[in-house]
Amino acid sequence: MADRSLSHESAVLKDALGKCRGGLVAVLLFSLCINLLVLAAPIYMLQVFDRVLASRSVETLLFLTLIVGVAFVALGALEAVRNRVMVKLGLWLDRVLSNPLLTESASAAQQRAGDPTVQGLRDLATFRTFLTGPGVFPILDAPWTPIFLVVIFLLHPLLGVLALGGAVVLLALALVNEAATRRLLRAAETESAAAFKRAEATVRNADVVAAMGMMSNLVGRWARHNDSSLDKQARASARSGGITAVSKFIRLFLQAGILGTGAWLTIGGDMTPGAMIAASILMGRALAPVDQAIGSWKSAAAARDAYGRIKEQLARMGDADERMRLPAPEGRIEAEGVAFAHPGTTEPLFRNVGFKLQPGEALGLVGPTAAGKTTLARILLGNLKPGLGAARLDGVDISRWDPEERGRHIGYLPQTIELFSGTVGENIARMGTPDPDKVVAAAKLADVHDMILKLPHGYDTQIGDDGAVLSGGQRQRVALARALYGEPKFVVLDEPNANLDGEGEAALLTAIKALKAQCITVVVIAHRPSVLRYVDKIMVLRNGTVEHFGPRDAVIDSITGPARATPQGPHVAVQSHG
Numbered sequence: 001m002a003d004r005s006l007s008h009e010s011a012v013l014k015d016a017l018g019k020c021r022g023g024l025v026a027v028l029l030f031s032l033c034i035n036l037l038v039l040a041a042p043i044y045m046l047q048v049f050d051r052v053l054a055s056r057s058v059e060t061l062l063f064l065t066l067i068v069g070v071a072f073v074a075l076g077a078l079e080a081v082r083n084r085v086m087v088k089l090g091l092w093l094d095r096v097l098s099n100p101l102l103t104e105s106a107s108a109a110q111q112r113a114g115d116p117t118v119q120g121l122r123d124l125a126t127f128r129t130f131l132t133g134p135g136v137f138p139i140l141d142a143p144w145t146p147i148f149l150v151v152i153f154l155l156h157p158l159l160g161v162l163a164l165g166g167a168v169v170l171l172a173l174a175l176v177n178e179a180a181t182r183r184l185l186r187a188a189e190t191e192s193a194a195a196f197k198r199a200e201a202t203v204r205n206a207d208v209v210a211a212m213g214m215m216s217n218l219v220g221r222w223a224r225h226n227d228s229s230l231d232k233q234a235r236a237s238a239r240s241g242g243i244t245a246v247s248k249f250i251r252l253f254l255q256a257g258i259l260g261t262g263a264w265l266t267i268g269g270d271m272t273p274g275a276m277i278a279a280s281i282l283m284g285r286a287l288a289p290v291d292q293a294i295g296s297w298k299s300a301a302a303a304r305d306a307y308g309r310i311k312e313q314l315a316r317m318g319d320a321d322e323r324m325r326l327p328a329p330e331g332r333i334e335a336e337g338v339a340f341a342h343p344g345t346t347e348p349l350f351r352n353v354g355f356k357l358q359p360g361e362a363l364g365l366v367g368p369t370a371a372g373k374t375t376l377a378r379i380l381l382g383n384l385k386p387g388l389g390a391a392r393l394d395g396v397d398i399s400r401w402d403p404e405e406r407g408r409h410i411g412y413l414p415q416t417i418e419l420f421s422g423t424v425g426e427n428i429a430r431m432g433t434p435d436p437d438k439v440v441a442a443a444k445l446a447d448v449h450d451m452i453l454k455l456p457h458g459y460d461t462q463i464g465d466d467g468a469v470l471s472g473g474q475r476q477r478v479a480l481a482r483a484l485y486g487e488p489k490f491v492v493l494d495e496p497n498a499n500l501d502g503e504g505e506a507a508l509l510t511a512i513k514a515l516k517a518q519c520i521t522v523v524v525i526a527h528r529p530s531v532l533r534y535v536d537k538i539m540v541l542r543n544g545t546v547e548h549f550g551p552r553d554a555v556i557d558s559i560t561g562p563a564r565a566t567p568q569g570p571h572v573a574v575q576s577h578g
Contacts, residue, residue: 040071042278049274090131123306130303135296148286191229331489337389367541411483419467425459447507
């Protein structure tokens with residue numbers, strides 16, 4: 001499976017680069033033509049000094065000036081077109097690769113319990129900025145440096161040897177610059193990413209930070225990472241700056257040296273004055289790309305490393321295109337021998353979990369803190385893969401369903417409610433184009449319709465980032481309506497009454513009863529036992545195993561005894577928070 005995934009994502013990147021191949025070939029051809037047209041300046045100098053001044057022909061001067069003017073117009077036009085093509089290629093690659101990168105970032109945070117990050121999008125922006133900026137053109141011009149060296153050799157072999165030696169020295173300095181700064185720049189980037197994560201966490205939890213006086217501590221932690229990043233960047237910049245200064249000295253010295261050598265050869269009668277001037281211009285043009293590449297090495301190295309990370313990230317994506325489209329499920333849920341261990345641990349969180357639910361059945365999942373209730377729910381949803389065993393929806397391994405297709409038939413109310421910037425209606429419609437009938441139906445099923453109508457603009461009320469204009473209970477009730485949008489066949493409610501008042505909890509119980517009546521399978525992770533009133537079965541997870549499982553009343557009796565059941569619902573004496 002890993003090989004197939006790698007092959008698929010390699011194909012994604014190869015396909016994107018393959019479609020850019022025509023544009024890249026055009027850019028290389030433009031670069032060749034541009035570098036050939038650059039020869040117009042030294043040839044013009046050669047002809048003016050050796051022919052025009054000797055013949056004093058104004059007509060020849062005007063004709064040569066006209067030719068070189070046309071050449072320079074063509075050069076400018078080609079450079080403009082080359083720059084425009086590179087910008088188009090960079091933007092196109094961003095559009096093509098940004099969606100897969102964002103998808104994989106979300107998948108990494110979800111399936112592999114990774115730290116939530118969009119570093120892939122930052123890497124893509126770094127790579128695109130390099131492609132569309134001036135730093136890429138010295139790299140495109142460098143392959144044509146031999147053209148200028150050959151012309152210098154034709155003017156005089158001694159000057160050619162001098163120019164070739166200078167190019168080799170500058171190339172060696174470029175390699176030294178790479179070796180001296182690569183490790184520092186990578187370490188600085190890692191420290192910078194860690195600093196940004198800490199800063200984002202501080203801002204995201206501003207209320208807690210301010211309420212408990214944590215600001216100075218968190219700012220201090222952030223500052224240590226940021227200072228370390230700045231220190232490494234400064235050291236890398238200092239090394240690169242020193243090498244850049246040396247390369248600039250060598251390039252200027254070589255230009256002066258080739259001019260002086262040309263003058264000496266001219267005095268001896270081995271060269272003409274025009275050839276001396278032309279050789280000096282050609283020398284500067286031949287060495288300029290290498291010298292410029294050294295100056296922009298930091299951005300080039302960052303773009304190279306960013307491309308490497310993009311390639312690795314795309315290679316981790318799943319092979320979703322090969323999944324066969326499956327018919328709409330009825331809601332039969334089955335767990336068979338499910339076990340799960342967090343990465344880096346040897347002891348499983350739970351093992352050998354198995355049960356079956358028929359359409360319309362409701363399961364109450366309870367247990368002490370860290371028993372694995374939420375993790376088991378995520379496995380049932382297909383968001384996590386079990387270490388052993390399988391979770392099935394209508395007999396099909398849940399991971400084999402296409403995520404988009406599976407999501408249409410599943411509703412999920414997580415512990416931590418996350419709403420998105422937009423209207424209430426858009427959030428209930430899962431950020432798609434709202435179907436008014438379905439939005440209202442979901443809201444009514446969640447018994448939140450009346451509450452929404454009391455908002456300033458009803459379903460069109462803008463709720464801000466993370467639902468900032470709503471209270472905790474309102475966010476939870478809107479999220480419940482979102483879970484019920486589109487008539488799902490399987491719904492998971494993770495501590496659904498954690499932020500609800502009496503009215504909200506009554507609405508929740510009504511919604512669970514309505515779901516069962518519509519043959520929708522429900523799993524409820526219970527924090528308060530009153531929510532278990534309408535479940536058919538109860539499972540108790542404890543110490544990594546299923547301690548109890550069966551019909552609700554039987555499990556309640558085995559835990560608490562018949563006398564502990566109350567008219568308001570069973571009182572389950574099991575700590576179930578977490």
